[in-house]
Amino acid sequence: MGGSNYDDDWVLPSADITLVLVGKLGYGKSATGNSILGREAFVSEYSHASVTNTCQMGSTMLTDGRTINVIDTPGLFDMTVTPEDAGKEIVKCMNMAKDGIHAVLMVFSATSRFSREDSSTIETIKVFFGEKIVDHLVLVFTYGDLVGENLLKNMLSNAPEYLQKVVQLCKNRVVLFDNKTKDPRIRTKQLETLLDVVDSVSANNGGNPFTDQMLTRLKVMLLKYSL
Numbered sequence: 001m002g003g004s005n006y007d008d009d010w011v012l013p014s015a016d017i018t019l020v021l022v023g024k025l026g027y028g029k030s031a032t033g034n035s036i037l038g039r040e041a042f043v044s045e046y047s048h049a050s051v052t053n054t055c056q057m058g059s060t061m062l063t064d065g066r067t068i069n070v071i072d073t074p075g076l077f078d079m080t081v082t083p084e085d086a087g088k089e090i091v092k093c094m095n096m097a098k099d100g101i102h103a104v105l106m107v108f109s110a111t112s113r114f115s116r117e118d119s120s121t122i123e124t125i126k127v128f129f130g131e132k133i134v135d136h137l138v139l140v141f142t143y144g145d146l147v148g149e150n151l152l153k154n155m156l157s158n159a160p161e162y163l164q165k166v167v168q169l170c171k172n173r174v175v176l177f178d179n180k181t182k183d184p185r186i187r188t189k190q191l192e193t194l195l196d197v198v199d200s201v202s203a204n205n206g207g208n209p210f211t212d213q214m215l216t217r218l219k220v221m222l223l224k225y226s227l
């Protein structure tokens with residue numbers, strides 16, 4: 001035998017995957033990013049103040065040879081963030097994602113009551129990124145250690161209409177993450193579930209990621225604010 005697999009098989013160049021984490025302050029965006037990357041790439045800690053202040057990207061190679069890029073963002077859609085600052089961060093984030101974004105992971109804590117304000121996050125995301133972003137949205141609930149799969153399913157099926165609408169809009173793309181577990185089987189399983197969902201998002205979009213050419217609204221807004 002000898003040599004690598006690449007000598008014997010013709011292997012398609014594997015495309016990178018780029019994911020962006022968005023969501024309210026302290027819901028576990030950075031912790032989820034670390035779970036995906038399999039290392040402490042981002043600072044994640046309990047705080048009443050914003051821990052992540054600017055977009056950052058971390059990358060890792062998956063077992064299938066693909067590279068996954070994860071962009072962690074500050075709580076862009078919180079009341080305290082001005083549209084100018086949020087716009088600037090999104091531009092930065094799109095510059096980091098040079099080949100586009102495959103999926104936007106909207107992070108919510110499974111232990112917090114999902115509020116109307118939470119469901120309006122999606123509207124804000126649409127304002128910034130444009131309608132097309134909806135095809136790339138995945139809902140990620142954190143605190144899987146405290147709220148198991150079954151409880152989350154129950155919670156979602158009995159959820160208020162505004163939450164059910166969000167789930168429908170995301171075409172049932174919901175993933176639960178336990179960012180505290182040290183169990184490698186749980187870590188692997190939740191990452192595989194997420195990657196399956198991300199691959200289905202890509203397939204639904206003909207393999208095309210969301211690119212900054214689609215950011216017309218944001219560009220108009222930036223012009224308006226002369227940013």
Ligand SMILES: Nc1nc2c(ncn2[C@@H]2O[C@H](COP(=O)(O)OP(=O)(O)OP(=O)(O)O)[C@@H](O)[C@H]2O)c(=O)[nH]1
Nearest residue numbers: 025026027028029030031044045046051052143179
């Ligand atoms: N038990 C448990 N705690 C979690 C989980 N995910 C995140 N946390 C905790 O939640 C707190 C906030 O997590 P971060 O990852 O810093 O949250 P963030 O959304 O990045 O916060 P900002 O950057 O400030 O917006 C930390 O204390 C985490 O350890 C989880 O799945 N289970």
Ligand SMILES: [Mg+2]
Nearest residue numbers: 029030051052
């Ligand atoms: Mg953070």
